[in-house]
Amino acid sequence: MLDQPAAPRRVLVTGGAGYIGSHVLHALTDAGIPAVTIDNLSTGRRAAVPEAVPLVEGDVGSADLLEQVIRGHGVDAVMHFAGSIVVPESVEKPLAYYRNNTVNSLTLLDACVRLGVDKVVFSSTAAVYGATDRVPIDEETPTAPINPYGASKLMTEQMLRDAGPAHGLRSVILRYFNVAGADPAGRTGQATPTATHLIKVACQALLGRRPALSIFGTDYPTPDGTCIRDYIHVSDLAEAHVLALLHLRRGGESLTLNCGYGRGASVLEVVRTLEEVSGEKVPATFADRRAGDPPQLVAGADRIRERLGWVPKHDRLDEIVRSALAWERSLPG
Numbered sequence: 001m002l003d004q005p006a007a008p009r010r011v012l013v014t015g016g017a018g019y020i021g022s023h024v025l026h027a028l029t030d031a032g033i034p035a036v037t038i039d040n041l042s043t044g045r046r047a048a049v050p051e052a053v054p055l056v057e058g059d060v061g062s063a064d065l066l067e068q069v070i071r072g073h074g075v076d077a078v079m080h081f082a083g084s085i086v087v088p089e090s091v092e093k094p095l096a097y098y099r100n101n102t103v104n105s106l107t108l109l110d111a112c113v114r115l116g117v118d119k120v121v122f123s124s125t126a127a128v129y130g131a132t133d134r135v136p137i138d139e140e141t142p143t144a145p146i147n148p149y150g151a152s153k154l155m156t157e158q159m160l161r162d163a164g165p166a167h168g169l170r171s172v173i174l175r176y177f178n179v180a181g182a183d184p185a186g187r188t189g190q191a192t193p194t195a196t197h198l199i200k201v202a203c204q205a206l207l208g209r210r211p212a213l214s215i216f217g218t219d220y221p222t223p224d225g226t227c228i229r230d231y232i233h234v235s236d237l238a239e240a241h242v243l244a245l246l247h248l249r250r251g252g253e254s255l256t257l258n259c260g261y262g263r264g265a266s267v268l269e270v271v272r273t274l275e276e277v278s279g280e281k282v283p284a285t286f287a288d289r290r291a292g293d294p295p296q297l298v299a300g301a302d303r304i305r306e307r308l309g310w311v312p313k314h315d316r317l318d319e320i321v322r323s324a325l326a327w328e329r330s331l332p333g
């Protein structure tokens with residue numbers, strides 16, 4: 001009998017119908033890496049998933065569903081995006097956040113160990129560092145989350161670190177700074193109309209889809225008084241995920257990596273850049289500080305370049321803002 005070629009191994013992407021997960025599915029597809037996604041479409045959209053990728057509609061907290069998909073699709077690695085992401089909501093409903101972000105991650109990791117999946121790329125966040133005044137924030141900065149969202153993510157990080165030596169589960173933990181922008185080819189973008197992220201809200205205000213942008217706080221200890229953040233283009237972030245997967249598939253060791261450019265922009269610089277690329281004025285009002293906003297969060301971003309060979313391609317603020325605006329224009333008003 002002739003040998004059948006081995007079926008290619010698939011990566012299971014949880015939350016692939018969401019903002020970042022859908023960009024990663026496109027990056028995987030572009031790189032010829034087969035994937036399958038589980039998404040309950042609570043915030044995600046079916047249309048965001050590339051045609052070539054099977055979408056299994058369901059909950060990542062279901063051990064039965066995970067087993068079915070992992071066995072049925074020959075899954076050898078997981079990228080875990082599914083979760084709840086709104087910081088103030090996590091303060092109001094902490095247990096819901098611990099359930100969706102921590103308990104469901106436990107179910108997923110347990111399924112991985114049971115079914116022999118030994119590689120995980122995990123979506124973590126700069127929120128694990130809390131309100132640190134370190135600039136820049138490297139990966140050795142002590143973690144001290146100040147809200148249940150950050151704590152729920154840090155708990156999953158800890159499970160991964162403990163499961164490594166105990167079960168041979170290798171992981172790349174990616175701590176994202178401020179993710180923004182949209183696929184340069186216009187295939188996907190941030191589509192949640194109620195999203196609270198600065199660049200999204202500023203684009204909506206510019207297009208008249210919100211009355212105005214509120215600029216939260218002008219008396220911070222920064223050069224222009226507004227908060228500074230490290231905005232990373234979602235397509236560069238997607239590429240980092242592909243590299244993290246390849247690192248693990250080559251047998252690479254577990255890593256914890258910041259995802260940012262190591263450079264900050266203030267709220268006013270973002271607004272000015274959007275006005276420059278659009279040639280229009282952003283309707284904006286000055287408002288009080290938003291509770292819990294640290295003045296400055298900038299990534300120490302050397303490690304990801306050194307360990308994964310990651311070279312950002314879209315790191316100009318004007319490109320980030322231009323892609324976000326183009327995507328926003330493409331959405332039905």
Ligand SMILES: NC(=O)c1ccc[n+]([C@@H]2O[C@H](COP(=O)([O-])OP(=O)(O)OC[C@H]3O[C@@H](n4cnc5c(N)ncnc54)[C@H](O)[C@@H]3O)[C@@H](O)[C@H]2O)c1
Binds near residue numbers: 040044061085
């Ligand atoms: N957007 C950011 O700025 C940012 C920053 C840091 C970290 N992250 C992390 O990145 C990940 C993706 O964020 P995003 O911005 O793409 O959010 P998103 O809400 O667009 O995507 C999350 C996806 O997961 C799905 N989902 C949620 N709970 C699920 C469940 N129990 N079972 C199955 N599917 C479920 C949603 O339907 C959605 O498609 C999250 O884990 C988030 O914590 C995001």
Ligand SMILES: O=c1ccn([C@@H]2O[C@H](COP(=O)(O)OP(=O)(O)O[C@H]3O[C@H](CO)[C@@H](O)[C@H](O)[C@H]3O)[C@@H](O)[C@H]2O)c(=O)[nH]1
Binds near residue numbers: 085126198199
């Ligand atoms: O309508 C708005 C929205 C935001 N901002 C300001 O813009 C900055 C960025 O805010 P936002 O885009 O909401 O992001 P962050 O609060 O910095 O949090 C993001 O970035 C973190 C990592 O740095 C992630 O952990 C979070 O999930 C993600 O929401 C902050 O100074 C806000 O005060 C405004 O002035 N007006």
